[in-house]
Amino acid sequence: xxxxxxxxxxxxxxxxxxxxxxxxxxxxxxxxxxxxxxxxxxxxxxxxxxxxxxxxxxxxxxxxxxxxxxxxxxxxxxxxxxxxxxxxxxxxxxxxxxxxxxxxxxxxxxxxxxxxxxxxxxxxxxxxxxxxxxxxxxxxxxxxxxxxxxxxxxxxxxxxxxxxxxxxxxxxxxxxxxxxxxxxxxxxxxxxxxxxxxxxxxxxxxxxxxxxxxxxxxxxxxxxxxxxxxxxxxxxxxxxxxxxxxxxxxxxxxxxxxxxxxxxxxxxxxxxxxxxxxxx
Ligand code: SF4
Numbered sequence: 237x238x239x240x241x242x243x244x245x246x247x248x249x250x251x252x253x254x255x256x257x258x259x260x261x262x263x264x265x266x267x268x269x270x271x272x273x274x275x276x277x278x279x280x281x282x283x284x285x286x287x288x289x290x291x292x293x294x295x296x297x298x299x300x301x302x303x304x305x306x307x308x309x310x311x312x313x314x315x316x317x318x319x320x321x322x323x324x325x326x327x328x329x330x331x332x333x334x335x336x337x338x339x340x341x342x343x344x345x346x347x348x349x350x351x352x353x354x355x356x357x358x359x360x361x362x363x364x365x366x367x368x369x370x371x372x373x374x375x376x377x378x379x380x381x382x383x384x385x386x387x388x389x390x391x392x393x394x395x396x397x398x399x400x401x402x403x404x405x406x407x408x409x410x411x412x413x414x415x416x417x418x419x420x421x422x423x424x425x426x427x428x429x430x431x432x433x434x435x436x437x438x439x440x441x442x443x444x445x446x447x448x449x450x451x452x453x454x455x456x457x458x459x460x461x462x463x464x465x466x467x468x469x470x471x472x473x474x475x476x477x478x479x480x481x482x483x484x485x486x487x488x489x490x491x492x493x494x495x496x497x498x499x500x501x502x503x504x505x506x507x508x509x510x511x512x513x514x515x516x
Pocket of ligand 1: 258485
C-alpha cells in the first residue's frame with residue numbers, strides 16, 4: 237500500500253462495482269442531495285426509547301411470571317427480580333453516561349475501552365424505532381457515528397502523527413483527495429485510499445495505528461467500526477453523495493481538520509479558523 241500523492245494512485249484501482257454495499261439502490265439521489273448529516277440526539281432518543289420499551293417488556297414479563305416463581309420458591313423470585321433490576325439498571329446507567337459524555341465532552345463511559353457504540357446489542361431495536369418514525373437506516377447510522385465520534389474524542393489521549401491512520405474511499409472527487417492530502421501533509425499524517433474493507437484491514441494490521449480517521453459512506457463506516465471499533469479508537473466521517481453513491485463524493489473539510497486536531501491533542505477550530513474552547 238502506498239501513500240496517496242495524486243489521482244494517479246486512484247487510476248490503478250479497478251473501478252468499484254456499484255452494489256457492494258449499495259445493492260438495491262434505486263438510482264435516485266438520496267435526501268438532502270446526499271448529505272445525511274444527522275444530529276446525535278436522534279440516535280440517543282431512539283436509544284432511550286428502546287431502553288424504555290425494554291423496561292415495559294421486563295415489567296410485563298415479571299407481572300406474568302411472578303406468581304409462578306413464588307410458587308417454586310421465594311429465593312427464585314428474589315433472584316430473578318434482583319437479576320432483572322441489575323440488567324435494567326446497567327442499561328439505564330450506560331445510557332446516562334453516554335448522554336453525559338456527549339453533552340460535556342468528558343469521559344463518563346468507564347467501560348469504553350475502545351468499544352464502539354455500533355456494537356450495542358440494542359442496535360437492531362434502535363434501527364427499528366428510527367425507521368418507524370421515518371428516518372432512513374443511513375441517517376440513523378450517521379447519527380450513531382456522531383455519538384461514537386464524541387465518545388472517542390472524550391476518551392482518546394494524544395496520538396503522534398505517525399500513529400494516526402487516515403483511510404479514504406476511492407469515491408472522493410480528485411479535488412477532495414488533493415485537499416485531504418494537503419491537509420494531511422500539513423499535520424504530518426499519511427492518508428491512504430482503500431478500495432474496500434479487506435484493504436483497510438490489511439493496513440490496520442500492517443500499520444498498527446493508535447487512532448484511525450475513516451472516511452466513507454455510512455454503510456461502509458458502520459461495517460468498519462463494527463469490525464475494528466473494539467480495538468482502535470476511530471473517528472468516522474461520512475461522505476456526502478450529491479451524484480449518488482460511489483462517485484464524486486465529498487466531505488466537510490472542517491470536520492476532517494478537527495478530527496486531525498482531536499487525535500493530535502489540539503483544540504478544534506471553527507469555520508473562521510478560530511480555536512474553540514475545549515470542553516474536556
Ligand atoms: S465509501 Fe464510497 S465507494 Fe465505498 S461504498 Fe460508500 S459510496 Fe461507494
